[in-house]
Amino acid sequence: MDGEQFADSGIRKADVIVQTNERIRRFIEERIPEDLAKIARSESVPGIPFSVTPERKESVTKTLRSGQPYSFMPSGFGTGYRLWPRKSQYATPNAELAKFFGVRAVYVETFDAD
Secondary structure (H helix, E strand, O other): OOOOEOOOOOOEHHHHHHHHHHHHHHHHHHHHHHHHHHHHOOEEOOOOOOEEOHHHHHHHHHHHHOOOOEEEOOOOOEEEEEEEOOOOOOOEEOHHHHHHHOOOOOEEEEEEEO
8 A cells, every 4th residue: 555545445545634624624613513502492301301402392292192102212221211192001191291292191101222
C-alpha cells in the first residue's frame, strides 16, 4: 500500500480525512443543536421516565385512540413501558397518563427490555 491510497479501495487518505472532518462538523454544528431544540420542546410523560415532542404525543394519542397499545423502549437495557387503551392482564390503570394523552383510560405494563 502506498502512502496516498488505501489498499484495494482506491480511496486516498486525504479524502477519508475530509469526509471524517465533515461528519464531525455536521454532528457539532447541526445534529447537536437539532437535538437540543427537540429536548427543549419536549414534555415529560407523567409516571414513566420518558419525554415526548408534541408530534410524538399526538402519535401516541392516535395509537391509543385506535385501540392499539404503544410501547416506550429505553435506548439500551432497562425497563420498557407499554400503554394499553383498555384493561390488560398485567397492566395497571393510570389516570394521570389518560389525562396527559387525552384518552378515556390508560393501563401501564412494564417489561424488561434486554
